[in-house]
Amino acid sequence: MPSSRYLARDAVKMVVENLRIPGRDPVSVLELGPGTGTFTEHILPHLKKEDSFDAVELNDYFFKILRRKFRVNSRVSLHHKDFLKFTTDNRYDFVVSSLPYERIPKRITRDLWEHKLELCKPDSYIIYYKYVNFNHFRNRFEKQLVKNYTYDEKIVFLNMPPARLITLKIDDPGNGIELMNNSIKGRKKRKRSRPSGSIVNGTGPSK
């Protein structure tokens, strides 16, 4: 089901509030998983002729709709592919993501996050949402990213289901990538250092 116009409006507000700061002109926006373009059509009216807008959509059917809707807009570049296979020399001021992390395996979610950060400029923004009935931050690295970067959140009740809209200010993208790598290494290390056989069928040493 597409996002409601309320969620789209609030997400776009996050972009617009930070759009025209000195030194950030022209602006580059990347949208991930635009679907039928609910967010896209709210963002585009705020962009100037010299700004750029890239959207990456995997689904064939949605991509056809996007092409039909936005083909006359010269600022828009539509990419029909998996975001993990999207390569570009561009770096972005805003990454607006609708990727359905709840339904994606954790390892792939991690790769998607890493790729998002790789494409961010310093002092950029990542804007994304999660449905409120799902585990808030189910990935350890996401908890760390949220702690590391300036974080803002808003619950949008007028969406089906209600959504938690999150904005991260990415001052240094490399910092986040490093954090993610350390969080994975830390987890591996702890797994290895667990004393083997200490709790086997409840017969481990009593403390």
Ligand SMILES: C[S@@+](CC[C@H](N)C(=O)[O-])C[C@H]1O[C@@H](n2cnc3c(N)ncnc32)[C@H](O)[C@@H]1O
């Ligand atoms: C929850 S829908 C959101 C659609 C729209 N942005 C909205 O909010 O109404 C998620 C979208 O992400 C797309 N998607 C999922 N995985 C993707 C990937 N790896 N690369 C690009 N798009 C992807 C899906 O095809 C779908 O259009």
